Amino acid sequence: MSFDWWTLGLQTVNVLVLLWILSHFLFRPVSEIIAQRQAAATDELSHARAARAEAEAALVEAQARDAAVAARRGELLFGAQTEAESAKRQMLEEARKEVAKLRTEAQAEAQRRHAEAQRALQNEAADLAVDIAGRLLERLPKATRTAGFIDGLAQAVAELPEQTRDGLASEAPVPVRAAQELSAEETALLKSRLAGVLGREIELTVTADPSLIAGLELDAPHAVVRNHFRADLDRIRQELLRHD
Amino acid sequence: MDSPLTLDPLFHLGPVPITEPVLVTWAILLLLALGTWLATRRLSLTPGKLQTVLELLVTTIDAQVRDTMQRDPARFRALIGTIFLFVLVANWSSLVPGVEPPTARLETDAALALIVFAATVWYGIAAQGLRGYLATFAEPSWVMIPLNLVEQITRTFSLIVRLFGNVMSGVFIIAIVLSLAGLLVPIPLMALDLLTGAVQAYIFAVLATVFIGAAVGEQTPANSVSSAAKETRP
Numbered sequence: 001m002s003f004d005w006w007t008l009g010l011q012t013v014n015v016l017v018l019l020w021i022l023s024h025f026l027f028r029p030v031s032e033i034i035a036q037r038q039a040a041a042t043d044e045l046s047h048a049r050a051a052r053a054e055a056e057a058a059l060v061e062a063q064a065r066d067a068a069v070a071a072r073r074g075e076l077l078f079g080a081q082t083e084a085e086s087a088k089r090q091m092l093e094e095a096r097k098e099v100a101k102l103r104t105e106a107q108a109e110a111q112r113r114h115a116e117a118q119r120a121l122q123n124e125a126a127d128l129a130v131d132i133a134g135r136l137l138e139r140l141p142k143a144t145r146t147a148g149f150i151d152g153l154a155q156a157v158a159e160l161p162e163q164t165r166d167g168l169a170s171e172a173p174v175p176v177r178a179a180q181e182l183s184a185e186e187t188a189l190l191k192s193r194l195a196g197v198l199g200r201e202i203e204l205t206v207t208a209d210p211s212l213i214a215g216l217e218l219d220a221p222h223a224v225v226r227n228h229f230r231a232d233l234d235r236i237r238q239e240l241l242r243h244d
Numbered sequence: 245m246d247s248p249l250t251l252d253p254l255f256h257l258g259p260v261p262i263t264e265p266v267l268v269t270w271a272i273l274l275l276l277a278l279g280t281w282l283a284t285r286r287l288s289l290t291p292g293k294l295q296t297v298l299e300l301l302v303t304t305i306d307a308q309v310r311d312t313m314q315r316d317p318a319r320f321r322a323l324i325g326t327i328f329l330f331v332l333v334a335n336w337s338s339l340v341p342g343v344e345p346p347t348a349r350l351e352t353d354a355a356l357a358l359i360v361f362a363a364t365v366w367y368g369i370a371a372q373g374l375r376g377y378l379a380t381f382a383e384p385s386w387v388m389i390p391l392n393l394v395e396q397i398t399r400t401f402s403l404i405v406r407l408f409g410n411v412m413s414g415v416f417i418i419a420i421v422l423s424l425a426g427l428l429v430p431i432p433l434m435a436l437d438l439l440t441g442a443v444q445a446y447i448f449a450v451l452a453t454v455f456i457g458a459a460v461g462e463q464t465p466a467n468s469v470s471s472a473a474k475e476t477r478p
Binding site for chain 2: 002003006015022026040
């Protein structure tokens with residue numbers, strides 16, 4: 001057995017050289033690149049964590065904003081609803097008032113129209129009645145249309161106040177309207193009756209007026225005395241209208 | 245066949261005799277230097293296949309050192325890694341026809357064991373100081389000092405003899421079988437020799453780690469926290 005100390009020394013040196021070579025060319029660069037990758041990964045991870053934290057914060061903020069918007073929307077909706085209900089109530093109230101007003105006005109208008117129509121009908125009925133009466137009276141004999149009314153006219157003059165009667169007597173001539181031309185007898189009869197009532201003779205101016213139908217009318221400046229059917233029919237018509 | 249215990253120089257460089265193990269070691273050294281230089285020229289953060297293999301090798305060595313020593317592996321990575329790679333490549337160099345592995349010679353194994361011994365002392369003193377390192381020989385009692393001193397020598401010798409015996413025997417058996425049975429018969433034995441070589445490289449590196457770890461002692465709590473933080477960092 002032999003042991004070569006030179007070989008021992010050379011191999012020791014060789015291994016030490018190899019140690020330096022591998023350290024320089026293998027272990028150091030590879031470990032450095034691993035460390036760099038780990039650092040890069042850590043950096044990326046920290047960036048990712050930061051980005052995630054930012055995203056979560058943004059999410060929370062967005063959720064808060066959404067909640068605020070929803071709350072505001074709810075408030076606005078509630079306000080709008082309340083306002084709409086108030087406006088609805090107000091409009092309904094106004095409409096109700098308007099309807100009541102219109103109804104009242106319509107009722108008043110209807111009543112007015114009804115009254116007008118009724119008045120018109122009454123007028124028409126009265127006119128018709130008067131017209132019928134007039135036509136019926138026209139069938140009376142002409143002699144009866146004036147002669148029968150002379151006494152009545154004298155009676156009406158007699159019922160006048162004394163002062164008025166005196167005024168009539170002092171006026172000359174007194175206009176008289178008759179339903180037809182008076183005959184001389186009728187005129188003389190009328191004068192005599194009036195003279196009997198007034199206490200003296202008066203002058204008369206007799207004119208014919210068929211619208212009186214039958215009867216006489218004394219038209220003095222201070223007094224009018226009517227005794228004819230037209231006046232009676234007018235009075236009856238007025239009475240009818242007043243009672244209706 | 246020559247005796248595995250005798251070594252004849254191939255040539256002389258001046259007074260220095262150059263033997264076959266030295267020559268093969270130079271070849272291995274050149275191969276590893278060239279290979280690692282080529283492989284690590286263009287490292288990037290997105291590794292290719294070769295870079296992935298290299299990173300796997302480095303991280304595996306780091307993990308082994310960290311698990312064994314419970315320390316940051318950066319200071320010990322180059323030594324343990326170099327020992328492992330050199331022993332592995334040296335053991336597997338027997339596959340090259342006509343090449344005898346340098347580790348089949350006592351001088352190479354002794355050189356490796358001496359380096360481990362020196363590293364053990366160096367790291368021990370660096371970690372605990374001279375007084376602290378020497379105090380470890382009196383643990384658990386001063387009565388143990390002679391035994392601890394003897395242990396330093398015997399475990400170094402055990403390193404030498406274990407590696408030498410395993411590799412030399414493999415080479416010797418293959419040579420005997422080859423001389424007796426011809427060309428293809430030694431192939432299973434050579435495959436077994438590959439496994440033995442890898443296992444021996446691993447054992448030598450792990451034992452070196454254990455010895456150095458025992459010399460540097462327990463990790464301080466502050467360093468433990470730092471190391472743990474580094475380990476859990478993504």
